[in-house]
Amino acid sequence: EDDFQFILCEGCRQESPNLKLLTCLHTLCLNCLSENKPVSQCPVCRTAIPQASGIPDMDNVLFTNLQARLGVYKKISNSGGPSCSRCQGEAAAVWCSECEDFLCTKCFEDHQWFFKKRNHEAKRVEELRAESAHQFLEDTRKSCNLFCSSPGHANQGHVSSIYCKKCKKALCCSCALLDSQHAPFCDIRSETQRRQEELGTMSQELKQKRSSFEATHAALQDEAAQLERAQQEMRELIRQRVEQLVRLIRREEEELLGLVEAGQEQGRRELARELQRVGGVLRRMEAGERLVEKMNLYATEQEVMDMQPFIKDSLEELQRLQPPAAGDRAQPGDFAECRARLERL
Numbered sequence: 001e002d003d004f005q006f007i008l009c010e011g012c013r014q015e016s017p018n019l020k021l022l023t024c025l026h027t028l029c030l031n032c033l034s035e036n037k038p039v040s041q042c043p044v045c046r047t048a049i050p051q052a053s054g055i056p057d058m059d060n061v062l063f064t065n066l067q068a069r070l071g072v073y074k075k076i077s078n079s080g081g082p083s084c085s086r087c088q089g090e091a092a093a094v095w096c097s098e099c100e101d102f103l104c105t106k107c108f109e110d111h112q113w114f115f116k117k118r119n120h121e122a123k124r125v126e127e128l129r130a131e132s133a134h135q136f137l138e139d140t141r142k143s144c145n146l147f148c149s150s151p152g153h154a155n156q157g158h159v160s161s162i163y164c165k166k167c168k169k170a171l172c173c174s175c176a177l178l179d180s181q182h183a184p185f186c187d188i189r190s191e192t193q194r195r196q197e198e199l200g201t202m203s204q205e206l207k208q209k210r211s212s213f214e215a216t217h218a219a220l221q222d223e224a225a226q227l228e229r230a231q232q233e234m235r236e237l238i239r240q241r242v243e244q245l246v247r248l249i250r251r252e253e254e255e256l257l258g259l260v261e262a263g264q265e266q267g268r269r270e271l272a273r274e275l276q277r278v279g280g281v282l283r284r285m286e287a288g289e290r291l292v293e294k295m296n297l298y299a300t301e302q303e304v305m306d307m308q309p310f311i312k313d314s315l316e317e318l319q320r321l322q323p324p325a326a327g328d329r330a331q332p333g334d335f336a337e338c339r340a341r342l343e344r345l
């Protein structure tokens with residue numbers, strides 16, 4: 001049964017009585033095509049569908065008929081077997097491929113009488129049941145008739161056996177004989193044979209073309225893989241480089257923070273030294289003031305004579321001292337080097 005998956009719609013994988021053949025030679029059911037988006041493309045291979053409605057004109061009659069014939073075979077091979085399609089009651093004894101009917105023995109007799117002018121080929125259900133699906137399809141293929149293509153003739157059951165090469169049409173004997181426009185003729189079987197062979201040859205020739213397309217396909221796949229690889233490598237390179245830069249910047253951060261720390265330390269030390277110096281001067285001035293005051297209050301003349309020059313020298317030295325100007329020291333919190341390095345980052 002899996003051999004016959006090919007008769008299903010290539011979209012939904014279902015049987016359908018309305019199979020359409022697209023120009024790309026994909027087969028899709030009417031349902032799939034009416035839900036197809038965009039309507040102008042084959043859903044399998046994206047080839048354009050020329051019809052504005054998105055519904056191709058060509059029916060895949062081969063697959064549709066094969067579905068029907070396989071349906072008949074299924075009925076035949078069912079355990080119960082088919083029942084007569086005329087009287088509905090009796091078990092069918094034969095299958096008439098022309099009428100596409102199962103018939104019981106009684107109905108078959110009626111059928112033979114009714115159709116005795118036209119040679120309907122009826123097969124025994126028992127024989128058919130012994131056949132494989134392939135054999136059954138082969139048999140029904142042989143017994144399928146081609147009808148005359150003149151208007152009305154097919155309906156009247158005019159079987160065609162002649163092909164007119166000028167009109168490229170199948171004709172019944174009466175059309176071929178009565179209408180003098182038709183010629184030259186050939187046997188319809190040789191024409192169908194020729195058409196099959198024509199397709200076979202073309203298909204064979206296409207195989208060479210196919211191999212060059214396959215080579216191109218492989219090359220394109222290679223190229224796509226290469227591109228993917230190159231992209232991957234580039235991504236990796238970027239990641240590595242950025243990681244490296246981040247590490248570098250982190251190190252710089254640590255160094256700069258260290259510099260700030262050291263600068264702060266130095267600033268603190270300098271300030272402390274300065275504070276100490278200025279504080280010392282203030283204390284010397286206090287001591288001087290105090291001593292001069294005490295001299296004034298309590299000193300004897302002898303003491304004044306002994307000590308005054310020394311004290312005067314010290315006071316003169318204090319007089320020469322200047323408080324340090326604000327600009328003399330490096331400004332704390334200046335961090336000039338840090339700023340410069342930050343800008344260089």
Ligand SMILES: [Zn+2]
Pocket residue numbers: 009010011012013014016028029030031032033
């Ligand atoms: Zn479908």
Ligand SMILES: [Zn+2]
Pocket residue numbers: 022024025026042043044045046047
């Ligand atoms: Zn397609």
Ligand SMILES: [Zn+2]
Pocket residue numbers: 084085086087088089090103104105106107108
């Ligand atoms: Zn019957």
Ligand SMILES: [Zn+2]
Pocket residue numbers: 096097098099100111115120121
């Ligand atoms: Zn029949």
Ligand SMILES: [Zn+2]
Pocket residue numbers: 148149150153158171172173174175176
């Ligand atoms: Zn005809």
Ligand SMILES: [Zn+2]
Pocket residue numbers: 164165166167168181182183
């Ligand atoms: Zn003709």
